[in-house]
Amino acid sequence: MIRRPAPALLALLALAPALALGACGGGKDRPKADLAASKITTIGVNSYLWRASLDTLSFMPLLQTDSNGGVIVTDWYINPSAPTERVKVTVTILDQDLRADGLRVAALREVNQNGQWVAAPVKAATVQKLEDAILTRARDLRRASLAG
Template identity: 85%
Template sequence: MLAACGGGQSRPKADLAASKVTTIGVNSYLWRASLDTLSFMPMMQTDSNGGVIVTDWYANPAAPTERMKLTVSILDQDLRADALRVAASRQILQNGQWIDAPVKAATVQKLEEIILTRARSLRHMAFGNG
């Protein structure tokens, strides 16, 4: 009898961990992971209800003639790969002026992977031990 009761208790917890854990408008694990991942960049806008993070231009001190600006959009309350979109802009400094330059697709994909991995880690830390 106790086994049946205990089994019913654990399933909702697993569903909660996999799905809609929010106190904001979007998945809180994706939100926190995005902020953590981009914490080295200056922030222009953060909207937790709309799920949008916009950074200001950031130039790596090791490559001061190149700068990046990112927009992260969290599109859902579920922790899924398709609930995250990263858009990047890149500029290079030529003759004292910033000129738009292409962004490698692999750059955006790598950022999305880093954010998703961090979000899954946060979820695991919150629910994996119980």
């Protein structure tokens, strides 16, 4: 089992170079530090991807969340407009950086046939659309934090 350093230690280590350079002086024209850098976080994964995943899946009931491991698992969701079909989604955040390949979405789909839920294929476009929605929301959250 791989042990991760405590989140507080990671945050402190991420801030150390900035704190050391902060005493070196500089004027008003010095570029503003990127306080929204992905490494400055109290959770084990990229905080923008994490928040964006929760926001994007907010219409589905959550079964399990692990912010240190970066896993979100929803419970089965039945769309009221398609009551014979249900979907379950797992989002895994793989990195502390805000990157497109730092996110993996998997979905399971079942259809009701004569009172039994039977596994059915999920369209690849469905998973891709979910990933795109999460990444777009994460970028929006980051932009908003830099602007504020």
